[in-house]
Amino acid sequence: MLKRLSGLDEFRARLADAPGPDLSARAGAADRNRELTKPPGALGRLEDLAIWYAGWRGSARPDIRAPQILVFAGNHGVCARGVSAFPPEVTEQMVANFRARGAAINQLAALAGAQMDIHALELDRPTDDFTQGPAMSDADCLAALNAGWEAVDPGADLLVAGEMGIGNTTAAAAICHALLGGEAGDWTGRGTGVDDAGLAIKTRVVAEGVARHRDGLRDGLDVLARLGGREIAATAGAIGAARQLRIPVLLDGFICCSAALCLLRTEAAALDHALAGHESAETGHAALLQALGKKPLLALGLRLGEGSGAALAIQILRGALACHSHMATFAEAGVSTG
């Protein structure tokens, strides 16, 4: 486990001095890729994925044996404004469902053979309504970041960070609007399924929140504290910790990517160890992925969160590595080169 962060500035420093990939492992993987029994480039993007993963793991011929899925849960004061189709109690009820293995992510985690850890973050103490003041104090934001930072298993070889938090598509939309501009409506979607009236309220709430905090936002971490939520901050902490440990990350949907955006807008290279697992159907996710510079591995119309799209994408990455690390070379198989 990584040592607890002492403050948001220490987190900023750790993002700034984070390790890069192992360039010799990456070059070794690129060499191996050229020798495998297939026409050059015939495995398309799978080839790039394998070389990318090899660099981060420091091995020219790696496998994924120990994926970890983290699910962070938090509650949101902004729910009082009527921004979700479901009541806030559902956050805690779904945590119980995760623990009883009844949720979608449990099934996908089991299929991936992934370790799944659930972290409920002070559910009885929702964040404050960000239209009235900061969602979190710096101290609360740091505590949530640390929950994510300490949750990453140093023995994991791939990380997926999922979330559960009724109201969190509103927080994520506010983060995007604050950091990427445009209109509030560009980033505000139906989440769990608000109707047209609910969507209008939600869009107004996002606009109000961003207008209230526009001054005094230095970087992505300020936005995270003022407009985010505990599970979003924990996701940011986990992505940052994975980087320290050279554990590659598959990003999930709109909420997870809003946490990632806060990191990117704090340190430009902060997401080099992360890929986009999928493109969610939630409004704004496609544009958010563009802003992150990430092309999704899957686009299946999911709009669930929990880490579900990224959990599915584990198998794509595994497919890339199965071919890369276990195919025969032309020399081994006695196949003539072109």
Ligand SMILES: Cc1cc2ncn([C@H]3O[C@H](COP(=O)(O)O)[C@@H](O)[C@H]3O)c2cc1C
């Ligand atoms: C039963 C249920 C299971 C979920 N699993 C993920 N979410 C997703 O929906 C929530 C965000 O949508 P909004 O901002 O509209 O509240 C988050 O908890 C997210 O993880 C769920 C939502 C529900 C209702």
Ligand SMILES: O=C(O)c1cccnc1
């Ligand atoms: O894309 C997501 O993460 C998402 C979308 C809708 C509801 N909850 C999560």
